């Protein structure tokens with residue numbers, strides 16, 4: 001019967017309708033890339049909590065980012081309700097190393113209590129980058145939170161563009177990563193240009209560092225600082241690898257390499273081989289470009305840092321910032337042993353380096369930047385209390401623009417178009433729409449950090465110090481953060497003139513208050 005066969009075609013027509021809709025919409029990269037079947041992921045996501053409660057894992061079990069952490073980032077990036085209900089599901093009573101932030105009962109600054117209050121407040125950095133060494137182009141970073149180094153190559157052009165546009169919207173810096181400066185980096189945001197061991201973007205035809213090319217490059221783009229990459233937490237001491245399938249003709253042209261062939265960054269720099277020659281090179285770059293110059297490194301053996309502090313103490317040469325990357329940090333591709341076991345985790349590594357500078361009374365001589373899962377408010381607060389001045393976010397920024405933690409970045413098969421050079425997969429990611437997600441996420445993170453600092457009675461997150469935090473070791477012991485990391489009084493907080501400057505900058509701070517006072521209270 002005709003009506004029966006027509007009826008039989010209905011599901012096919014419905015499926016075709018869904019496929020057409022999925023292909024045309026721009027909200028969800030996953031659905032554009034995997035029309036129809038992609039809905040299964042959203043369905044599982046929706047019923048996931050119930051399923052997991054009986055079958056799989058709890059909200060805090062997954063790594064690198066737990067379900068709760070990802071949910072917070074996704075909701076924040078859409079400016080949706082990112083509150084959680086009923087009470088914490090963290091096992092506070094039995095977890096080793098649980099962070100507790102101590103609020104104050106009375107203080108001059110009061111946090112607002114409505115969900116989005118303060119979301120548009122600019123939270124600038126507490127120090128002037130390049131200020132202590134008086135670099136020609138010193139500046140105060142407009143945002144406490146900035147986008148960490150991730151190259152075009154490991155990320156798609158669409159992802160780099162989304163991050164750049166979003167960073168421009170919220171006034172934060174985007175670090176280019178070691179893969180050079182691409183057209184996708186030129187969509188409005190200020191940049192930190194990273195110089196890796198292969199000198200991509202600033203090398204000659206033989207792969208040697210070329211100062212003139214660097215000067216041309218930074219003069220023709222909104223580059224505000226240079227970062228010399230010594231190592232990164234996920235693969236310290238190892239250089240880098242961009243798998244051949246990700247080396248497209250465009251990437252090959254930007255980097256000055258051969259397309260389709262594994263692109264290896266050497267493990268060591270050719271321009272310096274000890275602290276002395278590193279500092280000479282840093283001063284050369286700063287003098288020739290006028291820009292603040294820093295280094296990025298993971299922390300292992302401390303000899304390098306001891307030497308650096310000793311040589312900077314003389315006062316004639318120095319880095320303008322250090323970016324400390326935790327061993328738990330991310331990468332596009334790295335051997336498992338390096339990802340899992342080489343370099344200290346952020347808190348331990350950072351505290352060791354900061355302590356060396358603090359003992360030499362040099363913490364005001366430079367800016368401290370941290371990375372390693374710091375795009376989550378609790379981790380960021382601890383980093384700030386340990387002495388970080390700025391927070392870099394890598395994978396959290398990727399999550400905000402659609403990454404679903406499929407962990408296939410090294411295969412070029414990223415299903416959401418974030419970490420791939422496959423044109424079909426990358427086309428799913430709409431840079432305009434996802435840039436708003438990055439912007440919302442950064443604004444929300446800054447707002448949460450500000451709210452916490454206000455709850456602690458200080459006007460800026462950089463003023464939270466190591467006494468404002470305690471670490472729980474299950475129910476056996478509670479120790480102040482200061483004691484856990486051997487900090488002396490005063491270490492960790494922004495001090496002196498920087499403190500006064502940041503208090504003045506946040507003069508309108510304090511978003512909350514109380515009900516009107518009764519006549520008795522006024523009398």
Ligand SMILES: Cc1cc2nc3c(=O)[nH]c(=O)nc-3n(C[C@H](O)[C@H](O)[C@H](O)COP(=O)(O)O)c2cc1C
Nearest residue numbers: 148149150177178329330331332371372373394395
């Ligand atoms: C896909 C990807 C690419 C990265 N590329 C670089 C790079 O080019 N240079 C670098 O110094 N770090 C690189 N990193 C490390 C990040 O900049 C950051 O230091 C690290 O992931 C820790 O931050 P997170 O935990 O917020 O991701 C990369 C990380 C990821 C995930």
Ligand code: SF4
Nearest residue numbers: 403406407408409414
């Ligand atoms: S979705 Fe998966 S493959 Fe893509 S960036 Fe995220 S973790 Fe990497």
